[in-house]
Amino acid sequence: MAxxxxxxxxxxxxxxxxxxxxxxxxxxxxxxxxxxESGVQPxxxxxxxxxxxxSEIKNKQRRHLMFTRWKQQQRxxxxxxxxxxxxxxxxxxxxxxxxxxPKTIDNQRVYDETTVDPNDEEVAYDEATDEFASYFxxxxxxxxxxxxxxxxxxxxxxxxxxxxxxxxxxxxxxxRGLALKKIIPQCISRDFTxxxxxxxxxxxxxxxxxxxxxxGPTAHFKMSSVRLRKEIKRRGKEPTEHxxxxxxxxxxxxxxxxxxxxxxxxFPHNPQFTGRQVATFHNQRDYIFFRFHRYIFKSEKKVxxxxxxxxxxxxxxxxxxxxxxxKYGEYEWVHKISGSQSGTSSIT
Amino acid sequence: xAAAAARWNHVWVGTDTGILKGVNLQRKQAANFTPxxxxxxxEAVSALCWGAGGETQILVGCADGTVKHFSTEEGRxxxxxxxxxxxGMFRGLAQVDGTLITCVDSGILRVWHDNDKEASSDPLLELxxxxxVCRMRQDPVRPHMVATGGKENALKVWDLQGSEEPVFRAKNxxxxxxxxxxPIWDQDIQFLPESQKLVTxxxxxxxxxxxxxxxxxxxVLEATYGEYPLTAMTLTPGGNSVIVGNTHGQxxxxxxxxxxxxxxxxxxxxxxxxxxxxxxxxxxxxCGLDRVLRVHRIRNPRGLDHKVYLxxxxxxxxxxxxxxxxxxxxxxxxxxxxxxxxxxxxxxxxSLEAAAKRKxxxxxxxxxxxxxxxxxxxxxxxxxx
Numbered sequence: 001m002a003x004x005x006x007x008x009x010x011x012x013x014x015x016x017x018x019x020x021x022x023x024x025x026x027x028x029x030x031x032x033x034x035x036x037e038s039g040v041q042p043x044x045x046x047x048x049x050x051x052x053x054x055s056e057i058k059n060k061q062r063r064h065l066m067f068t069r070w071k072q073q074q075r076x077x078x079x080x081x082x083x084x085x086x087x088x089x090x091x092x093x094x095x096x097x098x099x100x101x102p103k104t105i106d107n108q109r110v111y112d113e114t115t116v117d118p119n120d121e122e123v124a125y126d127e128a129t130d131e132f133a134s135y136f137x138x139x140x141x142x143x144x145x146x147x148x149x150x151x152x153x154x155x156x157x158x159x160x161x162x163x164x165x166x167x168x169x170x171x172x173x174x175x176r177g178l179a180l181k182k183i184i185p186q187c188i189s190r191d192f193t194x195x196x197x198x199x200x201x202x203x204x205x206x207x208x209x210x211x212x213x214x215x216g217p218t219a220h221f222k223m224s225s226v227r228l229r230k231e232i233k234r235r236g237k238e239p240t241e242h243x244x245x246x247x248x249x250x251x252x253x254x255x256x257x258x259x260x261x262x263x264x265x266x267f268p269h270n271p272q273f274t275g276r277q278v279a280t281f282h283n284q285r286d287y288i289f290f291r292f293h294r295y296i297f298k299s300e301k302k303v304x305x306x307x308x309x310x311x312x313x314x315x316x317x318x319x320x321x322x323x324x325x326x327k328y329g330e331y332e333w334v335h336k337i338s339g340s341q342s343g344t345s346s347i348t
Numbered sequence: 349x350a351a352a353a354a355r356w357n358h359v360w361v362g363t364d365t366g367i368l369k370g371v372n373l374q375r376k377q378a379a380n381f382t383p384x385x386x387x388x389x390x391e392a393v394s395a396l397c398w399g400a401g402g403e404t405q406i407l408v409g410c411a412d413g414t415v416k417h418f419s420t421e422e423g424r425x426x427x428x429x430x431x432x433x434x435x436g437m438f439r440g441l442a443q444v445d446g447t448l449i450t451c452v453d454s455g456i457l458r459v460w461h462d463n464d465k466e467a468s469s470d471p472l473l474e475l476x477x478x479x480x481v482c483r484m485r486q487d488p489v490r491p492h493m494v495a496t497g498g499k500e501n502a503l504k505v506w507d508l509q510g511s512e513e514p515v516f517r518a519k520n521x522x523x524x525x526x527x528x529x530x531p532i533w534d535q536d537i538q539f540l541p542e543s544q545k546l547v548t549x550x551x552x553x554x555x556x557x558x559x560x561x562x563x564x565x566x567x568v569l570e571a572t573y574g575e576y577p578l579t580a581m582t583l584t585p586g587g588n589s590v591i592v593g594n595t596h597g598q599x600x601x602x603x604x605x606x607x608x609x610x611x612x613x614x615x616x617x618x619x620x621x622x623x624x625x626x627x628x629x630x631x632x633x634x635c636g637l638d639r640v641l642r643v644h645r646i647r648n649p650r651g652l653d654h655k656v657y658l659x660x661x662x663x664x665x666x667x668x669x670x671x672x673x674x675x676x677x678x679x680x681x682x683x684x685x686x687x688x689x690x691x692x693x694x695x696x697x698x699s700l701e702a703a704a705k706r707k708x709x710x711x712x713x714x715x716x717x718x719x720x721x722x723x724x725x726x727x728x729x730x731x732x733x
Contacts, residue, residue, distance in 0.1 A: 126660055332637045
């Protein structure tokens with residue numbers, strides 16, 4: 001019944017207003033219309049069935065109008081509440097309660113129990129004897145093989161070339177349809193320590209597989225936001241042959257440590273500071289940002305930086321124990337997408 | 349303290365760094381036990397089994413070919429036995445009637461006299477099982493029967509008191525629809541309780557049931573799950589289903605009567621290395637390469653009960669099969685402290701009213717706090733003895 005009344009009431013004037021303040025508008029509308037429903041309107045305003053919401057009105061124009069009116073009312077109420085709160089705070093003066101801190105994603109983050117404690121002996125022993133031990137003990141120096149998925153297009157090829165200028169002692173080879181499992185034993189016999197495969201889809205690079213060679217872990221990343229050298233604004237000239245320094249930011253958890261060590265083992269141990277070049281892997285909320293800069297100290301505290309080199313963003317998809325074997329290998333960590341997973345916890 | 353409390357640990361986990369960890373889910377504590385006080389990767393634990401005499405002793409098989417005895421009563425390693433022969437890690441460890449059965453990767457199965465005095469005497473019995481063994485399992489009902497299986501090594505059931513030939517040798521399934529030979533890779537074996545049947549899970553994501561009593565040597569039932577190699581398997585309390593885990597950390601319960609998938613359990617992020625169900629309660633303990641021990645409840649309601657971060661990669665686990673999970677008698681915990689407390693506080697008790705008396709039982713109970721359902725962060729007690 002209310003609905004029928006609604007329609008009839010609304011046919012002449014534009015919508016029914018809950019507040020009595022707009023009665024003048026109704027009367028004006030009625031004056032235009034001249035229907036005999038004016039007497040019914042004021043009582044109509046209070047006679048909404050409970051549970052009626054603006055979304056139930058079928059007519060789009062009327063529904064939109066009702067909604068905008070409701071929104072304006074909400075905004076007014078909110079402003080009034082704010083003013084009232086402000087007045088109360090001023091009235092209380094010093095005794096006012098402290099302002100509540102706004103919730104941010106970083107605030108709400110659940111503390112990750114796998115965060116590595118620097119004094120932890122067990123983790124220290126684990127890291128001292130894992131697959132990267134020979135690199136960190138200075139027994140081996142890195143030699144990288146960079147390749148792509150089969151039949152790469154221009155962007156990917158150029159990215160590989162630029163990456164090989166960034167990473168010292170790296171070689172780019174064309175894939176030619178070879179199977180990775182066959183490439184790996186050949187690399188091991190030629191003393192390569194790492195293998196990088198840039199996967200390409202629809203002419204843009206979108207994945208990175210980083211495999212530490214003798215028998216080390218293989219990390220599979222999703223790569224996005226790739227910018228080649230010519231696409232970077234205000235960049236410096238070509239990088240030189242100097243060995244860059246490395247910055248690894250924010251790899252705090254156990255998984256983050258493993259991934260961070262993987263990146264560190266790509267570069268030789270002895271950075272040449274005269275080159276003033278630095279490669280940064282910055283981890284924030286599970287995204288790893290790679291940048292390559294040249295810096296210059298203008299004074300004690302001021303530094304100028306120029307971005308050289310390619311830039312890209314990586315997100316870890318899986319970490320597999322052993323060299324590349326996606327079908328039969330054992331995974332140390334796999335990214336699982338589940339509906340209940342909140343965005344507040346971070347894994348690396 | 350850790351030594352005294354070691355017997356109440358619910359789960360024992362062996363790691364890649366040689367540390368044996370005892371986890372008490374009630375008190376949310378994990379304790380490290382190492383034979384030499386320092387973790388050593390050469391002593392990576394590859395097999396665990398209960399020793400003689402109930403659950404008071406654990407046999408720990410290490411990567412350097414030694415089997416160490418660990419006493420849960422005293423919380424320390426008691427002795428070790430060098431078991432040479434063959435290459436590779438231990439793939440199965442069992443003990444029966446004072447003898448120790450070991451099986452290594454290269455297929456040498458040996459039965460040793462379990463006597464600490466004789467350091468490395470010759471084995472009582474040696475069998476060659478075939479190369480590439482992935483698992484050797486002992487039948488809990490008939491301890492002299494063992495089953496072995498591996499990569500390109502078909503399932504064989506051996507009677508250690510009988511002949512040198514296997515009692516049951518499984519046959520491979522028929523060629524597939526392309527007329528190609530189906531490869532064999534038995535990763536885990538379990539004996540089904542009531543009958544003579546065996547269940548295996550393979551690296552080609554199949555679960556197979558074999559029945560030695562039937563004339564058919566081929567599997568009686570075959571079910572597949574997922575696309576990744578199944579690495580671990582355990583029987584559920586009912587006896588009608590098994591729970592399998594694969595290299596992606598997916599856990600699934602498969603019904604053996606029909607070969608159907610019942611449920612999947614969530615949570616693991618790394619390859620499953622060890623799985624064990626409690627014999628009577630619906631609890632499942634799982635450990636894997638993601639360095640976390642999880643205890644799931646498999647029915648009503650299904651879900652994760654406990655999650656414990658243990659800092660090394662976990663290789664195998666042993667779940668205590670005892671029934672009194674919650675009850676922990678207070679007296680064995682602090683045998684030294686109780687008498688001294690009594691003498692000091694006796695006068696206090698005499699003088700104070702009944703309200704103050706409530707404090708003492710609270711102090712004792714806070715140590716064994718009953719917090720089964722709360723997901724509190726546990727305190728890792730990294731004490732090494």
